[in-house]
Amino acid sequence: MNALQVKSLSVAYEEKVVLSNISLTIPKGLITGIIGPNGAGKSTLIKAVLNQLPNKTGSVAILERPLNPKDHIVGYVPQRNAVDWDFPTNALDVVLMGRYGHIGVMRRPSLRDKQIALNCLRNVGMEAFAEQSIGQLSGGQQQRVFLARALAQEAEVYFMDEPFVGVDAATERTIISILKELKSQGKSVFVVHHDLQTAADYFDWIVLLNKTTIASGPTEVTFTPDNLQEAYGGKLFFMDQAKSGKNDL
Template sequence: MTSVLQVEGLSASYRKNKVLDHATFTVKPGTLTAIVGPNGAGKSTLLKTILELHPALEGSVSFFGASYAKVKSRVGYVPQRGSVDWDFPTDALDVVLMGLYGRIGWLRRPGKKHRQQALQALREMGMEEYASRQISQLSGGQQQRVFLARALVMDADLYLLDEPLAGVDAATEKAIMATLNLLKSRGKTVLVVHHDLQTVEDYFDHVLLLNRTVVAHGPTAETFTESLVHRAYGGTLRWKGVTSG
């Protein structure tokens, strides 16, 4: 199979501290992958560097065998909710419409067809009735659903999501995972920075264990093992109800 994403020797730093060190991995199409690792492991930095939102020190990244600049319209990104300015004066529908600007063009106004597409994406996330609600007036879970709707409306082939399940209620978590599985069933590829080790086996078919570099990557049954998880986390870690150090 042709790779959807290929990362070779990718390194990055913050304030001269290397937080990503020669990360190398390949993602195959139609997979739903959890990126897991301890705090400070470089998970968010990995996504941002892949998407050229943070400078790389070295290494290379290719999407569908091409540079990111050539295939941007095929890649959807949902950032951490805490990194977004939720006071920006816009409503939920306008946020979702932003996902179509790559197709519409930034200088053209969205038409009726585009608004219908955005409303359909909100409907799929159970947020249609909030279309005219100011984004700052929504709960954290509702905001996350709106951002996922923005990614959905792009109809991308690869989705990168940074902790979409962090701080959301159980209903939103269920809705998000149902959507991600629907995307997978449509042949899409999804990478998710994930923090809850207890749900990895239930939610994802592939796992990428990261601690500044890639410790292991592959099918969940083969990769999400006690020895490999401990290698990624080090120190004391609860593994399926057992504490070991």
């Protein structure tokens, strides 16, 4: 079974084409990195796949069928800058939002729902902060809480938009450990990522994007200097410079 199939997907904002003729087929049970330069349309691709954008053409199937919100098969971690961190709520309540697909917005969470939420906070090392206001947490702690919210959805496919941005090394290790655990459970994970130095270690499959599909396939055959040069153009130095710690982005 394929986790994601995208056929001839294009997205435009007003008259500006952001994505053009994207076609992808990605098997189930992998950690997939979506990589490309700034403005390549990485976040737009995720939003289009999740039916969050109206101005698109083409088709998308998740686990071999069109996305139905009632199926509750998809978990989503947005970019941190897309979240109102001043909203008056605590970490536990944020994670409980991930249970709404199972319990309904108008129903109160059960004891089981609260226990699942607490277990998810424990899995990301944030159980001690359950009652802490979300706005008082550090960037890395906030990201862990939003990861816990996605875990609480008990989804089959997860989409994460730049989950490693603005987090400390310990949080990054925690996140990648959880992604690998999801994979071991047969889940599929898609991650928008910008750090070329870690991509080969983190992902089983790479999608290289720059407004259209540059390459998509297993990391060892896709994450190559030629493909990266085509995706990034003049913005990319050579791979050996990236690996030596010189960030070109």
